[in-house]
Amino acid sequence: MEMDDTPNAEARRLQQNAVKDVPLAKWGPYLSERQWGTIREDYSQNGDAWNYFPHDHSRSRSYRWGEDGLAGISDFYQNLCFAIAVWNHKDPILKERLFGLTNPEGNHGEDVKELYYYLDNVPSHYYMRYLYKYPQPAFPYLELIEKNKQRSRQEPEYEILDTGIFDDNKYFDVEVEYAKKTDTDIFIKIRISNRGNESAPISLLPTLWFYNRWQYGGLKERPLLSLVDNQTVKAEHERLGSYFFYFEEASALLFTENETNSEKLFGTPNAYSRVKDAFHEAVINNDLKLVASQNEGTKFSPLYQLTIEPGTSKDIYLRLSDQFVQTPFEENFKDLFNLRRREADEFYASVITENLKPELKNIQRQAYAGLLWNKQYYHYDLERWINNSDGITPVSDERLNGRNHNWKYLKNQDIIVMPDKWEYPWYAAWDTAFHCIPMAMIDPVYAKHQMILIMREWYMNPQGQLPAYEWNFSDVNPPVHAFCAMEVYRIEKENKGTGDISFLKKIFQKLILNFTWWTNRADINGNNIFEGGFLGLDNIGVFNRSNTPAGVILEQADGTSWMGMYALNMMDMALEIAVHDPSFEDSCTKFYEHFVLIAEALNGLGLWNQEDQFFYDMLLINGSTTMPLKVRSIVGITPLLAVSVLSKEKLQQLNDLKKRMGWLKEYRMHNNMYLPNEENAHQDLILLSLVHKDKLVKLLERLLDESEFLSPGGIRALSRYYGDHPYNANIEGAQFHVQYDPGDSTSGLFGGNSNWRGPVWMPINYLIIKAIHKYYAFYGESLLIDCPRGSGNQMNLKEVANFLTDRLISIFLQNDEGMRPLYGMYNNFYNRAENKELVLFHEYFHGDTSRGLGASHQTGWTALLTCLIRDSI
Structure with a gap:
């Protein structure tokens, strides 16, 4: 196998991407982690997205606006998708996607209830690693729903580690590793490790399928997956062309259609004898006849039925390529994974400061991985969505004049860096702007593209308003885009030596429109x-x-x-x-x-x-x-x-x-x-x-007062004073109340899934620290201040900024006992040998303990930490 070992090959690939109209790789982690429960899939009359397309429908019902999967990838337009499914021989369903609570089910709003980690990724996606932890006992779906239902807003969320299902190490580590030979030739390694002390069965279904565009007339011809031989399937698609899926010898080969099981869900006849959930029915019920007797369809998987001994691993290799080859797994193909891993190391060695402690390097590397894994294909045409049916619910006046009806010109079909591909698998204007700042550290051309994209005609409305988020595009987010654009510009200028004035001119013209909208509105x-x-x-x-x-x-x-x-x-x-x-x-x-x-x-x-x-x-x-x-x-x-x-x-x-x-x-x-x-x-x-x-x-x-804003992990959003002294106001006869909540929200506003009444938020801390640096640039040593207040420790403002940065970093660092504040009561799990280096990047952090809260993988703006680490050196 011919391989390129040019030093910092990743940087060279980014130079090649930079000259494209859209500076992206054709294949990447663009598959959502939750398509169900989104506004795009909601054709109800009452706008109840969570109940219109619930998790229980996701395995049986084809999506209208995209696809989702576990540890998956797709091409740029999500024509063809790949993801894994696993079954522990005890669950009532295949594990095809991540499970979580809907907003009404959670005592603090929607919440994913799984353990998964973005271990590595590079901007071209020539190398990627993802880790999923799958219990060997039955997954506690009902327990997670019922326990959270019983808890009040004043109680913490009931998490999967609270169930005790991981206590005895009876789980599998399922690691998915991607290594590209070329941008359209991808090798896949799936390693399943038994962490328990007994042998355990597991079924693996590495699944390839087409996004169902044909049911709404989006394609002239139905695409096809067809069997070539017992280790090869051909994928034919009018837009994508031909691809070949190669796999090692399997227990069975399964074909079905990515079509809704209408009979099961709605009591109406199915259009096809094989439907989307056919693999689920066949594997769970041990009846493979229908799906194993076919040799074509729009969804395919080889089935691997494995028994893994305690403390051992099993590797399965696959390949997805636009080239037909007689010997897809030649003798030295495994060397490609080592090469791409080494190239990733070389790339990050050029990005991450050399003299950092290894632990800080690991934190930064995983932050960048999460930022890149959260890239997602996002498709939403408001005019078509409002004026057409999904074939289940007819168009109604409520929908014609309902949610987002005045955004008919919004027509999005792009790869966007999402806040969190499960909890927030849709962009939010100010999130996207913040995401671009750490992205500029590793892929400045794509960061600039994202900044401008959100202001293009198919996003920004004619009056100059930016779309806030799909639940209500007309809401408003803080106008941080000029600040973030300048941060992106300065980062690239500092790294390259020259600034992109053309980028500033382009975005400046768009920002004038937005600034005018703000002043008029x-x-x-x-x-x-x-x-x-x-x-x-x-x-x-x-x-x-x-x-x-x-x-x-x-x-x-x-x-x-x-x-x-x-x-x-x-x-x-x-x-x-x-x-x-x-x-x-x-x-x-x-x-x-x-x-x-x-x-x-x-x-x-x-x-x-x-x-x-x-x-x-x-x-x-x-x-x-x-x-x-x-x-x-x-x-x-x-x-x-x-x-x-x-x-x-x-x-x-x-x-x-x-x-x-x-x-x-x-x-x-x-x-x-x-x-x-x-x-x-x-x-x-x-x-x-x-x-x-x-x-x-x-x-x-x-x-800088620890009895007010200063917490062990940074600046709180609300003064701690209101913990003992709640604020009450009488406004026109109505009583209003504010109390310091250091953790999850005790308020039902906005679904209860967000809280600015006490926790630490990374983007606000980032803005504060950057501002303090600027004040230092002017005042220098002439302005000293007590830090913390009352300590007698006089600091200049640069020292204050670095002090705050250190507090933020401390959230993620192991202390002398090996505990990371972000994991709180779950540190015992993360002290196990296989988990010690795992880091999550939450939406926000507890105002007293620094425990991670909210969306557990909202790496986008929490990855701002990487910029603060660099600035503090």
Whole structure:
């Protein structure tokens, strides 16, 4: 077998991908981990996605908008899919996909109830590893549902490790490893290890199937999988062409159709004698006749019936290729896995700082793996979805005028880095922006493509709004895209030595549309105080901020601060471009003036509480009465995030901006008006910030107070003070209540599956730390602060930023007893030899213990940790 062993071959492959229209490999981990229960598959009249297409239907019912599977891959358009299924000879169903609770079933919302890990991946996906832990006793489906149903919101979730099913090591490690020979020739290794002390049976079904586009007229001809010989199947597809699936000798060869079992689910006749769940019926009932007597279909699997001795492993090899070969598993084919693994090591050696401790390198490597494994094919055409039936439920007025009906121009069909391919197998605007920052460390071209993609005409609406997330595209997320675009630009510039000005120009034009939408939509009173609404912070407020009480306008400290940050980020972007293209100088001036007006409003119209020395949201009731909502939360910390440091030397190159800034400075000082500029006579720098030094110090004192925001694992979203002193407010006769919740949400807002009332969130911590670094760039050693507050330990702001970074890193590090805070009560399991190096990247973390919470694989924004580690060195 001919192999390329060029040093850092992965970097060379990325250079080849970079010149493509879409800088991606043709094959990758693009298969979702949950297609059921999504809005795309919901054709109900009442919008109940969880019950319209439940998990129990997923093995028997063909999907409309995509496919899902376990440890799977697909081509770019998901025409052909591969994933594994396993059976422990005790479960009532095949394990074809990850199981979890729906939002109504979970006591804190939807939640996957499986143990699986993204071990490795590279951007071209020439090498990938995935680990799934499968119990040998019957999987506790009903126990997980019933126990969580019995628990209140005040109790923790009942997890699979709570069932005791893994206590005696009676489980299999199922590791799936992919190594590409070329982008369209993929070798697959499945290693099943028995971790128990007794021999145990397991059936393995490495499954190949076609996404069912034909049932809705998406294809002219039905694709076909057909048997060539007892170790080869041919796949023929009008769009994809021909592929060959090679496999080792199996116990049986099974064929069926990826068609709905209508008779079972709906009591109507099946269109085909073999349907989607035929393998399930055949293997579980030990009746293979129907599926093993065929030699063609749209779904195929060789069946391996294995018995694995204790402490041993069994390897199964397969190959998926666009080439027909007589000897698919030549003598040295296993060397390919070693080569690709070595190439992955070489690639990450060039990305991850060399002098890091091995444990930190392992954490970063798995963070990048999770980021890459969360790439997913996403297909959603709103107009077709609203106006057509799925063949089960007819089109109704409720659907024609229901969810997302005003987004008919949204037509998505792309590979997107998802927050979590099980819990959030759909993009969210601000998640996607944050994902691109760590992605820029390993694949900057794809990161830039993702940033621009979300702003293309088939995503952004004609007024300039970005789609929030599929449950409600019209909701609003914080406008962080200009900040994230500049982070992506700077990371690439730092790594390559040159910045991509063309990228900045492209995204700048799109961001102008979005900025205009924000200013037209979210400033009702025209006073540069912004309402915003939801803003992605879910239940942090006294009430649902997307639905204020009648007669009440909520003027938001964070909405206003996000817009101040947006204006400043746009100014920074225009400044960077203007050095190369003077025509952008006017934009620098425009956004600087926007920033000045927003800063004046934030500091002069009542959002700063002089008594408490903190920013609060303000209610305007019936157009006359004002009422501050005196809750110390991240809402009042966000003014820190809007900060930029300008070089006077750079300003000299931009005469128009220099003149305008000088005029505004004189005018505002003469008229005793707020000016967000600060200059240091000893430095060639200008600081632009929403807060002057006195307010900065006061906010940092709160931030670094362990009785308030500072936790063992970073900055909390809500002050710990409200644990013993809940906040109560009477608004127009209605009572509202906020209490510090360090862990899972005790509120039912947004399904109860998200909580900003105490836990640590990585993206907010990232923004805070990056801002503090900027303040240090201006103040240097002239500003020292107690860190933690009351410790007497005086630090400069760079030291403060690194201190906060260390606290975030500590969540993932093993302590002296080998325990990682992120695993909490489950550390005994992760102390076993085979599990010691496994790391998960959760959605957020407990405000007191740092235990991982929320979506257990939301690596996207939690992978920001990799950038913080690099910055702190």
